[in-house]
Amino acid sequence: MAQAGRQGNPVYTVSNFQVWAEAKDAVSAKKAALEDGRLIALRVLMKRLTLYTSHKSLPKLEPSEIGKLITSLSVQDERNSSTEYLATMDFQFSETGVKALLRKNQISSYDRQGPEVILVPVVDKSLLGAGDEQKPIISQRDWATSFKTLDLAHGLVPLRVEERLGAIDESVMVALIRGEAQAMRGLYQAYKKPNVVVALLSSSQTEGKLRLSLSGRDGIGDILYKRDFIVSEGNVLQSADLAAEVVQGMFDQRLKILNIKPAPQVAAVKKPVEVLPWQTDLIEAPPVTGWQGEVGGARIMMHVQFTGLRHWQQLRRKLADVPGLEDLNIEKLSARGADVTCQFPGGGEALRAQLAAVGLRLDPVAGNWVLSDVN
Numbered sequence: 001m002a003q004a005g006r007q008g009n010p011v012y013t014v015s016n017f018q019v020w021a022e023a024k025d026a027v028s029a030k031k032a033a034l035e036d037g038r039l040i041a042l043r044v045l046m047k048r049l050t051l052y053t054s055h056k057s058l059p060k061l062e063p064s065e066i067g068k069l070i071t072s073l074s075v076q077d078e079r080n081s082s083t084e085y086l087a088t089m090d091f092q093f094s095e096t097g098v099k100a101l102l103r104k105n106q107i108s109s110y111d112r113q114g115p116e117v118i119l120v121p122v123v124d125k126s127l128l129g130a131g132d133e134q135k136p137i138i139s140q141r142d143w144a145t146s147f148k149t150l151d152l153a154h155g156l157v158p159l160r161v162e163e164r165l166g167a168i169d170e171s172v173m174v175a176l177i178r179g180e181a182q183a184m185r186g187l188y189q190a191y192k193k194p195n196v197v198v199a200l201l202s203s204s205q206t207e208g209k210l211r212l213s214l215s216g217r218d219g220i221g222d223i224l225y226k227r228d229f230i231v232s233e234g235n236v237l238q239s240a241d242l243a244a245e246v247v248q249g250m251f252d253q254r255l256k257i258l259n260i261k262p263a264p265q266v267a268a269v270k271k272p273v274e275v276l277p278w279q280t281d282l283i284e285a286p287p288v289t290g291w292q293g294e295v296g297g298a299r300i301m302m303h304v305q306f307t308g309l310r311h312w313q314q315l316r317r318k319l320a321d322v323p324g325l326e327d328l329n330i331e332k333l334s335a336r337g338a339d340v341t342c343q344f345p346g347g348g349e350a351l352r353a354q355l356a357a358v359g360l361r362l363d364p365v366a367g368n369w370v371l372s373d374v375n
Contacts, residue, residue, distance in 0.1 A: 008095060011048065011111045014041040015090045015151045016076070018333065022084045022313045029085040038066045040330055041091040045098065048155060049109040051256055052249075059105045060329070069097045110259045115219035116158045117195045117251060121147060122173065124202035127210075138236045140164075143201050146237075146244035157218060157251035164198075165190050173200065176215040179224040187216060195219055199247055201240060204228045210236065212243045220254050232305070232370060238337060300348050301331075302362065302369035304338045312338060315371070318358050325351065340371075 019037030023029040039061075046058045061069075071092045078087040095111070102109045121143045144161055152159040167190045168176075175183035176198055187196050197216030204211040206228065214225040227246065229239045306312040312333075319328060324345055331339040344351040348369050352362040361372050 008092075009111060010154050011113060011156060012045065012093045012095045012098065013090060013151075013154045014044050014093070015154055016149065017041050017044070017089050017091060017151070018087070019089060020084070020086045020333070022310070024083065026080050026082055026085060029083060030080065033085045033087065035063050036330060036333075037089060038063070038070060038091065040333060041089075042066050042069065042093065042098075043331060045091075045093055046102065046107075046109075048252060049098070049102065049111050049256075050107055051260055052253060054107050057105065057107060059101060061101075069094050069101070108260045110156065110256045112156075112259075114157045114251075114255045115195055116160055117197055117216075117218045118191050118193050119147060119152075119159045119161050119247070120164055120168070120191075120196065120198045121161065122164050122168075122198055122200045124173075124200055126203040127201065138201065138240055142237060143199075143240055143244075146240045147199075147247075149241075150244060150248055152248070155248055155252050156255045157248075159248060159251065162191065168198070173198070176200075177213045179215060179222075184216070184222070197223055199243075201243065210239050210243065212246070214247065214250075218251055218254065220258065225250070233372075235305070238305075300344055300351060300369060301339070301341050302348075302371050304340055304371045306337065306372075315360070315373070318355075318360055319371075322351075322354055322358065324354070 017037065017040075019033040021029045021033035021036060023032050042061070043058060047055055050058070071094050073092065074090045076088040076090065078085075080086065099109070099111070121140070123138060123140045123143050127137045144163075147159070147161050152161070168187065172183055172186065176187060177200060187198065188194060195216075195218050197214055197218065200213040200215070202211050202213065203209075208231050209228045210231060212225075212227045212229065214223050216223055227243075229243050231239045304312070304315055306315055319325060319340075319342070322344075325342055327341070327343040329341045331341060342351075344354070348362065348364065355362050355371070359373065363370050363372075
């Protein structure tokens with residue numbers, strides 16, 4: 001297998017990317033996994049380069065067209081059986097080819113990395129569970145892992161995860177979350193870096209939610225941000241993973257808003273805060289990856305919950321067999337869930353009734369669709 005190129009613009013590398021498929025034999029499984037992986041990796045890259053408001057307009061390509069945009073790839077880890085293939089890969093895309101593709105579709109983009117940010121994940125003591133053992137609902141290691149499973153090096157804003165220093169005690173954390181200037185200065189002095197952000201995960205005042213609080217500074221300026229995340233069916237780790245994705249996306253979005261000029265015939269963004277707010281008292285987030293579901297339309301965006309990759313394959317087969325369901329696209333796949341788009345006559349409510357007949361449950365949650373097994 002060709003090794004991914006390490007030179008050129010790092011933004012066009014999609015790293016630490018998991019592909020998986022199950023088929024009648026190992027060769028077919030590997031072929032299906034690579035085909036799906038290349039498609040999803042390209043969409044990850046295009047979303048990285050473009051404003052959030054352009055994501056619904058991103059072009060869809062045939063597998064042969066996507067292959068022409070990949071300059072190299074490498075396999076970091078690979079496992080297979082007689083019917084399954086699982087691997088972690090790095091994809092290197094053609095800078096010239098991807099730029100031309102976006103220009104052809106009149107989508108503005110930005111592809112220059114900004115200054116690195118030191119990210120300090122912290123879990124608040126409020127996330128300790130009840131009982132004598134005081135086991136955390138989510139550990140410090142879990143929260144840090146939510147970031148480390150992302151591709152932190154190749155985003156528009158490179159992120160480096162570091163541990164909390166002893167100087168950042170509880171009183172300092174309280175002051176940081178309040179945005180006190182003295183605490184901010186102390187944070188930058190402690191890490192000896194100009195761009196440092198603390199990502200605090202704590203219990204929300206509202207039951208069944210996690211609160212993300214960011215405090216610090218990136219290459220653009222100060223950040224003071226709070227957002228609640230719904231914990232769906234008690235899956236705290238999934239909510240933490242989503243919070244980590246939102247953090248990374250926020251840094252990239254800030255940089256794009258300042259640098260992207262609307263292309264001809266593309267409406268300008270009215271206000272940066274309307275695209276993705278970064279200084280606010282509280283924003284409530286649904287348990288899906290940045291999507292706002294279109295409950296009444298024929299185009300449906302949903303988050304699929306599953307317990308493992310084999311379970312995901314079973315759910316995917318059921319979806320593919322639903323009469324009338326077309327244009328099924330996997331936007332993102334992780335070990336805990338998948339983000340999917342599709343077309344169905346009558347929209348989400350009509351699909352909900354159809355899925356119930358095959359043992360699947362589609363629920364509207366905070367304006368979004370969440371798919372799971374009935375049992």
